Amino acid sequence: MPIIRALLSLAATVALLWALNRPFGNVPAFGPLLSPFTGFWQNAEMPLPTADREITLGGTRQPVTVVYDDLGVPHVFAQNDYDIYFAQGYVTAKDRLWQMEFQTHAAAGRVSELVGERAIELDKFNRRLGMGYGAEVAEKAMNADPVSREIVTAYCAGINAWISSLKPAQYPIEYKLLGYAPEAWTPLKCALLLKQMSNTLATGADDFRMENVLKKYGPAITADLFPDYPVRESPIIPAGTPWNFTPLKTPSATQSAPATGKTPTLTSTRATQCWPEKSAGKNPEPEKLLSGLSTVGNSWPARNPDIGSNNWAVGPQKSATGYPILANDPHLTLSLPSIWYQIQLVSPTMNACGASLPGSPGVIIGFNKEIAWGVTNVGADVLDFYAITFKDNARREYWHDGKWKPVTRRIERIKVKGKPDVMDTVLYTHHGPVAYNTGAKPFRANFPTGHAVRWIAHDPSNEVKCYQILNRARNYADYRKALAYYAAPAQNFVYADVHKDIAISPNGRYPLKWKDQGKFTLDGSNPAHDWQGWIPADHNPIVKNPGLNFVSSANQFSTDPTYPYYLNWQFAPSERGRRINQRLATMQKATVDSLRMLQNDNFNLRASETLPTLFKILQTQTLNPAQQAALQTLKRWNLKNDVNEVGPTIFVEWNAQFMDAVWKDEFFVADSIPMKFPTFDRTMALIERDPSAKWFDNVKTPAKETLPDVLTASFKSALDSLTKKHGPMNAKTWGWAAHKSTDIKHLVPGLDAFSAMDVDMGGGTGIVNATTETTGPSWRMVVALGPMPKAYGVYPGGQSGNPGSPLYKNMIETWRTGQLNELIYLQTLTDKHPRLRGKLILK
Amino acid sequence: MKSILLIAVLSALAQFFLPWWVVAPVAFGVCFFMANNPAKALGEGTAGVAIVWLVYTLFIHFSTGGGMTNTMSTVLFKTPNPAWLLALAPFLVGLVGGLAGLAGFYARQVIMPSARS
Numbered sequence: 001m002p003i004i005r006a007l008l009s010l011a012a013t014v015a016l017l018w019a020l021n022r023p024f025g026n027v028p029a030f031g032p033l034l035s036p037f038t039g040f041w042q043n044a045e046m047p048l049p050t051a052d053r054e055i056t057l058g059g060t061r062q063p064v065t066v067v068y069d070d071l072g073v074p075h076v077f078a079q080n081d082y083d084i085y086f087a088q089g090y091v092t093a094k095d096r097l098w099q100m101e102f103q104t105h106a107a108a109g110r111v112s113e114l115v116g117e118r119a120i121e122l123d124k125f126n127r128r129l130g131m132g133y134g135a136e137v138a139e140k141a142m143n144a145d146p147v148s149r150e151i152v153t154a155y156c157a158g159i160n161a162w163i164s165s166l167k168p169a170q171y172p173i174e175y176k177l178l179g180y181a182p183e184a185w186t187p188l189k190c191a192l193l194l195k196q197m198s199n200t201l202a203t204g205a206d207d208f209r210m211e212n213v214l215k216k217y218g219p220a221i222t223a224d225l226f227p228d229y230p231v232r233e234s235p236i237i238p239a240g241t242p243w244n245f246t247p248l249k250t251p252s253a254t255q256s257a258p259a260t261g262k263t264p265t266l267t268s269t270r271a272t273q274c275w276p277e278k279s280a281g282k283n284p285e286p287e288k289l290l291s292g293l294s295t296v297g298n299s300w301p302a303r304n305p306d307i308g309s310n311n312w313a314v315g316p317q318k319s320a321t322g323y324p325i326l327a328n329d330p331h332l333t334l335s336l337p338s339i340w341y342q343i344q345l346v347s348p349t350m351n352a353c354g355a356s357l358p359g360s361p362g363v364i365i366g367f368n369k370e371i372a373w374g375v376t377n378v379g380a381d382v383l384d385f386y387a388i389t390f391k392d393n394a395r396r397e398y399w400h401d402g403k404w405k406p407v408t409r410r411i412e413r414i415k416v417k418g419k420p421d422v423m424d425t426v427l428y429t430h431h432g433p434v435a436y437n438t439g440a441k442p443f444r445a446n447f448p449t450g451h452a453v454r455w456i457a458h459d460p461s462n463e464v465k466c467y468q469i470l471n472r473a474r475n476y477a478d479y480r481k482a483l484a485y486y487a488a489p490a491q492n493f494v495y496a497d498v499h500k501d502i503a504i505s506p507n508g509r510y511p512l513k514w515k516d517q518g519k520f521t522l523d524g525s526n527p528a529h530d531w532q533g534w535i536p537a538d539h540n541p542i543v544k545n546p547g548l549n550f551v552s553s554a555n556q557f558s559t560d561p562t563y564p565y566y567l568n569w570q571f572a573p574s575e576r577g578r579r580i581n582q583r584l585a586t587m588q589k590a591t592v593d594s595l596r597m598l599q600n601d602n603f604n605l606r607a608s609e610t611l612p613t614l615f616k617i618l619q620t621q622t623l624n625p626a627q628q629a630a631l632q633t634l635k636r637w638n639l640k641n642d643v644n645e646v647g648p649t650i651f652v653e654w655n656a657q658f659m660d661a662v663w664k665d666e667f668f669v670a671d672s673i674p675m676k677f678p679t680f681d682r683t684m685a686l687i688e689r690d691p692s693a694k695w696f697d698n699v700k701t702p703a704k705e706t707l708p709d710v711l712t713a714s715f716k717s718a719l720d721s722l723t724k725k726h727g728p729m730n731a732k733t734w735g736w737a738a739h740k741s742t743d744i745k746h747l748v749p750g751l752d753a754f755s756a757m758d759v760d761m762g763g764g765t766g767i768v769n770a771t772t773e774t775t776g777p778s779w780r781m782v783v784a785l786g787p788m789p790k791a792y793g794v795y796p797g798g799q800s801g802n803p804g805s806p807l808y809k810n811m812i813e814t815w816r817t818g819q820l821n822e823l824i825y826l827q828t829l830t831d832k833h834p835r836l837r838g839k840l841i842l843k
Numbered sequence: 844m845k846s847i848l849l850i851a852v853l854s855a856l857a858q859f860f861l862p863w864w865v866v867a868p869v870a871f872g873v874c875f876f877m878a879n880n881p882a883k884a885l886g887e888g889t890a891g892v893a894i895v896w897l898v899y900t901l902f903i904h905f906s907t908g909g910g911m912t913n914t915m916s917t918v919l920f921k922t923p924n925p926a927w928l929l930a931l932a933p934f935l936v937g938l939v940g941g942l943a944g945l946a947g948f949y950a951r952q953v954i955m956p957s958a959r960s
Contacts, residue, residue: 006949035863036899044911753917804911
């Protein structure tokens with residue numbers, strides 16, 4: 001009897017221990033998580049220590065001193081350049097380790113290692129896109145240059161010094177929740193992080209949507225509805241700016257492929273006609289290339305108009321100080337931990353300050369004593385799809401340039417938590433990886449199959465070197481020198497300096513293309529469709545000290561059509577850019593505050609330009625009293641997307657439903673055959689110039705609808721949708737911020753407790769203050785150049801990546817209310833500032 | 844009382860170096876040698892380990908302003924009320940300690956049936 005009692009109680013103890021020590025699905029192991037010795041309690045942080053601390057690490061060459069300010073921004077003082085990047089790696093990992101590693105795991109297609117088999121298809125997708133391949137190419141390029149190699153080596157060593165000092169109790173909370181441990185940091189991870197930026201900023205492509213439009217409507221209608229330059233535009237390089245170079249000869253799409261061998265080639269006349277003509281010969285066996293409106297012509301994620309940015313600089317003639325002032329706010333997905341990390345890096349060769357990307361050495365957007373710089377995305381077409389013809393089902397050779405060429409195979413081994421590894425073979429042509437073979441079931445239902453991906457992120461580049469030079473740049477010549485190293489994702493680099501120069505350059509590595517090359521899908525067998533060389537770096541568009549006395553960009557067209565090279569047929573809608581230019585053109589005696597106010601500008605240019613016309617067309621006599629009241633609200637609206645305005649709620653919903661009503665009947669066939677809609681710019685031109693166009697008729701109904709019918713019906717249905725969602729019109733639930741509801745979410749989906757939900761913000765798509773539901777100004781900075789630069793900035797988050805820290809989301813309120821913090825810029829270690837806190841000395 | 848104190852001190856020290864489940868062998872061992880009836884073993888095992896977690900969690904909770912407790916309470920129970928977590932942690936570890944203490948007492952009875960009753 002006693003033995004049974006003993007065994008039973010022992011078994012119960014062991015069973016309980018077992019149950020508490022292991023995760024169940026998404027539920028983490030409660031024992032270690034709830035333990036005050038190792039669990040989440042250990043992640044609860046006190047406010048910043050004010051006392052100085054000294055840590056002996058052994059990795060630095062000389063002692064490094066880090067002064068923290070009250071926001072947790074490290075001001076790093078090193079005595080040599082190795083140590084400055086070592087220390088940057090160390091302090092960044094100290095605050096952001098989990099985020100850095102998670103982002104690179106995601107980029108590398110390694111999420112299954114952390115969460116199990118539900119992420120396998122996502123991992124395959126990122127690998128098939130060639131993210132890992134591109135990162136390996138980039139790593140080689142970084143290592144080939146001794147300067148960037150030393151920077152990356154030092155940065156990695158600093159991160160690893162932090163990782164190896166950690167006990168499990170000190171792991172960031174996300175490791176504890178997901179049940180894994182950090183691994184050593186490598187240069188490849190730095191490269192992966194840059195690929196992730198290219199993935200965010202340079203993958204949007206409409207090639208397949210356009211291909212389907214072309215197939216259904218033919219070249220004339222396609223060219224008419226999807227022109228290569230918008231009606232309303234204010235390009236980044238002001239019209240009339242001279243091009244100070246002799247352009248290279250643009251390749252010709254009519255160059256015929258050698259028609260040798262037994263398989264017929266596809267000929268093309270795209271360049272002369274600006275649209276593709278389908279296979280002239282017989283399709284090669286056995287895989288058909290382009291079979292009409294089939295699911296071959298499937299879609300890649302479309303360009304996201306909300307991922308963009310603003311930057312500008314005003315010249316000395318326009319500023320109150322007589323020196324330039326520069327502003328930048330990159331719009332990205334709003335996330336926690338924040339994408340940016342503020343830092344100041346001081347060594348004998350540099351004193352750079354601003355925003356860095358955790359996982360990448362140097363300052364990405366910022367200033368030094370003599371210059372300031374910022375970036376916005378260019379949106380050039382640097383990703384194309386090539387239809388591939390394999391010789392047979394073995395897929396060992398593909399047809400190109402009149403020959404069968406060998407396919408390379410890359411084996412991807414995907415580790416899966418709790419399961420055996422999964423092997424995946426990706427086929428590579430000289431264009432790039434064939435993401436999904438014809439007939440395969442892609443991760444995203446509308447992803448192209450049977451096409452190779454030609455993407456700038458697969459080419460060698462050394463962005464680390466660009467920032468190494470830029471962080472130390474002293475003048476315009478240095479800025480140009482730095483930019484020549486930058487490849488992708490292409491950015492509009494705005495520049496201002498203490499010598500009173502301002503400039504902007506849509507800069508990156510651009511393939512030398514024929515006009516409209518890549519507007520539609522390309523023929524992977526025709527060498528004339530290949531990327532054939534590059535636009536020389538010093539032929540990239542640039543303007544210095546223009547007569548307007550300011551430069552600006554907001555992702556709109558880089559240049560007007562006089563630029564001798566083709567970058568893309570479409571860019572972001574021009575409203576933000578035109579609004580910024582309107583404001584800057586009239587601005588005099590600009591100050592930091594006037595530029596800060598412009599960053600927070602909520603004026604809805606689209607509404608102001610189009611509502612007067614739309615009101616005239618609207619059949620107001622058919623509206624019921626509630627609809628009339630809504631119309632009156634819209635008419636009284638101050639045209640600003642302010643927090644409490646109801647006008648923007650109605651306008652934005654109406655605008656969206658109107659566009660659907662005009663185009664969906666003709667440009668939506670099925671989810672599997674996506675087509676691009678014409679832009680709002682083109683639609684408005686139709687309203688103004690051709691109001692009786694056939695497109696306004698809904699072809700799905702027997703009646704013949706007119707523009708007023710469609711406009712009025714969409715107005716009514718927009719109000720119906722809003723009423724259904726928010727109840728009858730009222731200032732509270734129909735208020736713009738309440739309706740839009742901006743969320744800043746943690747990187748792990750569903751972790752709302754680590755997120756900032758329903759942040760009360762105005763702005764929106766196409767507004768200078770581009771805060772949408774999930775995207776927005778991820779960093780705002782204004783720098784006044786002068787004998788000593790004065791800089792201000794804020795981002796929606798905090799320096800710490802730890803949800804248990806008071807510095808996790810402490811800057812959100814400052815950001816939300818449109819304020820900026822002073823960016824403390826120290827010159828020496830002995831500088832005093834009331835906001836400085838304790839020092840950390842690394843030995 | 845002496846057992847509770849001993850379990851508390853030993854388990855606290857051990858947990859600075861070893862995983863959380865070291866509380867089980869500590870409670871088992873102390874009750875093996877010191878408990879003289881099953882109820883006491885259960886109670887002392889529970890109290891000895893739970894008190895350490897209770898005191899330490901309360902200390903962290905109050906010294907850091909409680910923000911992390913609220914956040915994690917929301918993650919785990921969808922409510923920002925810290926009381927749940929502050930109660931759950933000692934309760935669970937107490938259960939482990941109590942069962943381990945009981946097992947220790949019964950094991951002693953098997954191995955040395957005449958020592959105590």
